[in-house]
Amino acid sequence: MEQIKAFGFDLFNTLITMEMDALKDALSRLTGSLKGNGFAIEHTAFVKAHSEAVLAFLEQTRRDGKESHNRFWISTALAKLGHDVSPDSQYISEGVETYFSAFIQYATLIPGTKEMLTTLKHDYPIGLLSNFTHPPAATKIIAELGLDHFFDVVLISGDLGYRKPHLSVFEALIDQLGVESEEIAFVGDDPEADVEGALRAGLQPVWTTYVRDNNITPAPGVVGKGQGDPDPTIPRISHWQDLLALLHRQ
Numbered sequence: 001m002e003q004i005k006a007f008g009f010d011l012f013n014t015l016i017t018m019e020m021d022a023l024k025d026a027l028s029r030l031t032g033s034l035k036g037n038g039f040a041i042e043h044t045a046f047v048k049a050h051s052e053a054v055l056a057f058l059e060q061t062r063r064d065g066k067e068s069h070n071r072f073w074i075s076t077a078l079a080k081l082g083h084d085v086s087p088d089s090q091y092i093s094e095g096v097e098t099y100f101s102a103f104i105q106y107a108t109l110i111p112g113t114k115e116m117l118t119t120l121k122h123d124y125p126i127g128l129l130s131n132f133t134h135p136p137a138a139t140k141i142i143a144e145l146g147l148d149h150f151f152d153v154v155l156i157s158g159d160l161g162y163r164k165p166h167l168s169v170f171e172a173l174i175d176q177l178g179v180e181s182e183e184i185a186f187v188g189d190d191p192e193a194d195v196e197g198a199l200r201a202g203l204q205p206v207w208t209t210y211v212r213d214n215n216i217t218p219a220p221g222v223v224g225k226g227q228g229d230p231d232p233t234i235p236r237i238s239h240w241q242d243l244l245a246l247l248h249r250q
């Protein structure tokens with residue numbers, strides 16, 4: 001890496017991981033909330049309809065880069081089961097909040113993350129750029145894990161309208177960090193969203209493989225799929241010491 005003046009980080013599988021049961025528990029909480037609000041649904045049937053809806057929306061997102069939101073997935077799933085309800089309904093909002101309460105509970109920091117951020121913060125502005133549909137939940141996770149005060153900039157795809165690797169979200173990061181694109185090191189685990197995206201936007205990508213190298217199950221529903229590994233010339237790190245070592249080699 002050369003001439004680094006600021007850092008950008010991905011969130012899931014880069015700074016934090018999610019326990020395996022998170023998605024299952026989130027879906028149970030969601031059906032529980034909907035049932036509690038009077039929807040006569042059966043859990044297994046709802047989960048099936050929901051996962052079909054998620055796949056269809058994610059396919060659309062892969063085509064146009066636009067971020068989607070859970071409320072559309074839930075209302076589409078309910079429609080499949082014969083319940084006509086607006087995505088803007090209060091019942092759906094409650095379902096979304098209940099769903100994400102599980103994610104907040106199951107999120108954990110990757111070891112050494114706070115120490116690494118403390119070290120970097122002495123010398124660099126730090127930005128967070130996360131693909132996450134429901135920004136209030138991301139904000140809450142960051143705060144609960146005590147990460148919020150490390151970031152000068154927090155950008156969530158659900159607010160930006162587009163997801164990584166779309167150029168516009170990296171442009172927002174560059175703009176808010178207030179340095180040139182090539183002066184930003186961007187650290188992330190996803191070869192396409194993080195590494196390719198950062199590269200195309202002119203940042204210096206760093207590929208982190210901590211989750212892969214430690215056989216940790218990746219956080220559910222937030223992972224790119226099927227793409228190959230980045231070009232071997234891209235710096236790869238497995239521990240935060242590797243990142244600091246890269247920096248000292250500047």
Ligand SMILES: [Mg+2]
Nearest residue numbers: 010012013189
């Ligand atoms: Mg990630």
